[in-house]
Amino acid sequence: MLHKILVIGGGVGGTMTANHLVTKLYPEIRSGKVQITLLSNSPWHYYKPAFMYVAFTKFFRDELRRPQRGLLRPEIDFQIEEVEQFDFQGNKVKCKSGHTFGYDHLIISTGCVPTPERIEGLKEAGDHFYQYAPARQLAEKLRTIEKGRILITVTFPKTPNVPHQCGIAPMETTLMVDALLRKRGVRNKVEIVYTYPTVAQGVQCGLFLQSGVSEVLPAVFDQNGIKYNRGFTLERVDPGAKVAYSAEGKEENFDILMATPPIRAVKAVRESGISHAEDDEGWLPTDHESMKVLGLENVYVLGDTVDLPISKAGGSCHNQSPVVVNNVASEIRFGHTCDAYEGRVVAIAQMGLEEGMPLWYDYTHEVIPTPATKLGGMTRKGFNRGIYWAVARGLL
Ligand SMILES: Cc1cc2nc3c(=O)[nH]c(=O)nc-3n(C[C@H](O)[C@H](O)[C@H](O)COP(=O)(O)OP(=O)(O)OC[C@H]3O[C@@H](n4cnc5c(N)ncnc54)[C@H](O)[C@@H]3O)c2cc1C
Numbered sequence: 001m002l003h004k005i006l007v008i009g010g011g012v013g014g015t016m017t018a019n020h021l022v023t024k025l026y027p028e029i030r031s032g033k034v035q036i037t038l039l040s041n042s043p044w045h046y047y048k049p050a051f052m053y054v055a056f057t058k059f060f061r062d063e064l065r066r067p068q069r070g071l072l073r074p075e076i077d078f079q080i081e082e083v084e085q086f087d088f089q090g091n092k093v094k095c096k097s098g099h100t101f102g103y104d105h106l107i108i109s110t111g112c113v114p115t116p117e118r119i120e121g122l123k124e125a126g127d128h129f130y131q132y133a134p135a136r137q138l139a140e141k142l143r144t145i146e147k148g149r150i151l152i153t154v155t156f157p158k159t160p161n162v163p164h165q166c167g168i169a170p171m172e173t174t175l176m177v178d179a180l181l182r183k184r185g186v187r188n189k190v191e192i193v194y195t196y197p198t199v200a201q202g203v204q205c206g207l208f209l210q211s212g213v214s215e216v217l218p219a220v221f222d223q224n225g226i227k228y229n230r231g232f233t234l235e236r237v238d239p240g241a242k243v244a245y246s247a248e249g250k251e252e253n254f255d256i257l258m259a260t261p262p263i264r265a266v267k268a269v270r271e272s273g274i275s276h277a278e279d280d281e282g283w284l285p286t287d288h289e290s291m292k293v294l295g296l297e298n299v300y301v302l303g304d305t306v307d308l309p310i311s312k313a314g315g316s317c318h319n320q321s322p323v324v325v326n327n328v329a330s331e332i333r334f335g336h337t338c339d340a341y342e343g344r345v346v347a348i349a350q351m352g353l354e355e356g357m358p359l360w361y362d363y364t365h366e367v368i369p370t371p372a373t374k375l376g377g378m379t380r381k382g383f384n385r386g387i388y389w390a391v392a393r394g395l396l
Contacts, residue, residue: 003034003332006103008083008093010040010068011048012392013109013303013317019394020325022073025332029075034332037101038072039093041082045071046132047388049314052169054135055142056176056353059384061132071392083110086272088296105298105328108284110269112165112304112312116261119155121237126153126259129173130165141256142180147189148255150177151244153234154196155262158279161309163201167209168311168359170194170260171217172350177258178224179352187225194221195232198248201309202366205230209311210366234259263312265305275307283307288363289340291324300324308343310363315347318391348380356380 007018018038028034050064072078081101085094092102114130116122127138154170156163164170174194181187196207206214207221207228221228233247243253264270265282274293277283285294286306293299302320304312319341326339343363348356349372356376361367390396 002032003028003104004102005034005036005105005107005328006093006101007036007038007107007109008040009109009111009303010038010042010045010078011109011111011303011317012314013111013321014038014040014107015045015068015071015392016317016394017107017109017302017321017324018076019071019073019392020321021328022075023394024325024329026075028332035077036075037077037079039079039081039083039095039101040068041080041096043068043080045392047384047392048130049166049169050384051132051135052129052173052176052350053384054132055129055138055173056180057139057143058353064132066389071389073394083268085268088272088274088299091298103298105331106300107324107328108269108293108299108301108305109303109317110266110305112263112265114165114261114263116259118262119234119236121239122234122257122259122261125237125239125242126257126261128259128261129169130261130263138256138258142177143184145181145190145256146186149191149193149253150256150258151252151254152177152192152194152258152260153232153244154200154260155234156197156200157263157277157281157283159277159281159283159307161201162277162281162283162307163209163309163311164260165263165304165312167201167313168347168349170196171208171213173258174226175220175224175352176350178226179354183353191227192225193227193229193252193254195229195234195246195252197233198231199233210361212366213369216369263304269305277307288343290327290337291320291341292327292337300328310343310361311345311347313345313347314388314391315360316345318346319344348376348383350380351376 050059053059081095129135201209207217270282327337330338346360351372355372
């Protein structure tokens with residue numbers, strides 16, 4: 001009997017997982033016993049971390065995207081479809097087009113979306129780099145600011161222990177702003193103020209979501225003349241006065257407000273009825289080891305849609321995807337799962353415009369910060385410009 005595996009989402013999680021599945025289950029696919037279908041609502045695959053570089057005019061649209069079909073192994077049935085409804089009891093999904101797709105195994109990797117409109121005044125007065133168009137808008141401001149104050153804010157999901165997207169991005173971009181303004185010769189006329197919420201994931205009154213990095217950051221910021229304000233949970237923004245107010249009762253004025261805005265899961269996932277996340281955030285309850293959606297034996301989730309206490313990062317997908325693939329293949333072949341995710345995240349942080357810092361952590365080990373180096377910067381550049389596409393293709 002034909003075993004149907006349905007993957008939803010053509011981002012890094014879905015793409016690499018579909019490709020890895022072909023490699024792992026090649027004999028079954030060749031003999032017609034297994035079929036892999038990937039549905040995505042876009043014909044394009046975006047290398048999302050590059051949006052951050054767009055804000056510094058280092059990347060333009062056509063450099064950071066590829067046609068989705070071209071990244072997939074030919075054995076994968078790829079269809080441009082937007083899933084509107086999950087029917088977990090009936091083992092099928094319903095799409096906007098009216099088409100329905102059945103499955104034996106379902107893998108969800110639909111990411112998350114920034115929602116600045118969920119904080120009063122933030123959409124009107126703030127900027128961010130988590131999508132292409134907002135990053136272009138921010139680029140124009142960073143390219144032209146001559147004097148004033150740049151305020152950085154970070155908003156965490158309300159669901160406990162779920163981090164914002166890409167834990168390191170606010171810190172990376174703060175250092176990039178500093179380097180850019182120095183290059184432009186206006187750094188002495190622009191104040192940079194980095195803020196972090198009181199209750200972040202693993203720390204209280206820190207500057208990063210883990211204590212090790214939180215402890216070394218003040219020295220890095222001091223060295224570059226970047227001010228910082230621990231315990232600033234953005235509550236509302238007054239666009240007219242250009243002032244940001246925090247839940248702790250503090251206020252900060254700004255000329256540019258570079259925010260890490262609230263995020264949540266996509267609509268179809270939020271409306272799937274199985275999330276227990278707070279504030280309609282929609283994170284799917286995920287088994288920390290098997291990567292299955294809790295309570296659903298044949299449904300897996302990875303990437304930004306999970307409710308795991310680890311970074312919403314491509315470097316997480318890279319370590320979750322093989323676990324999902326091994327478990328699906330093992331269930332098909334032997335009737336049980338065989339692999340467990342340890343919470344590993346591997347990435348290279350961009351430190352300023354030229355340097356980089358490799359970092360890795362898991363459920364039990366925090367990041368151990370190391371000095372930023374030019375070699376780290378070159379490795380990051382290599383990943384941005386080439387290695388990423390091999391990773392998405394499932395080659396690395
Ligand atoms: C500015 C920025 C900087 C970052 N920096 C880093 C970094 O340095 N290192 C790192 O490791 N990670 C970084 N990340 C995070 C990384 O990009 C994400 O964690 C990763 O893309 C998540 O992969 P995903 O597959 O879960 O979701 P996505 O990559 O978001 O893919 C989701 C896919 O699902 C599709 N989709 C959505 N809804 C539907 C639907 N209803 N039906 C069908 N298809 C749907 C979308 O079109 C998309 O193809 C960064 C992200 C941003 C935005």
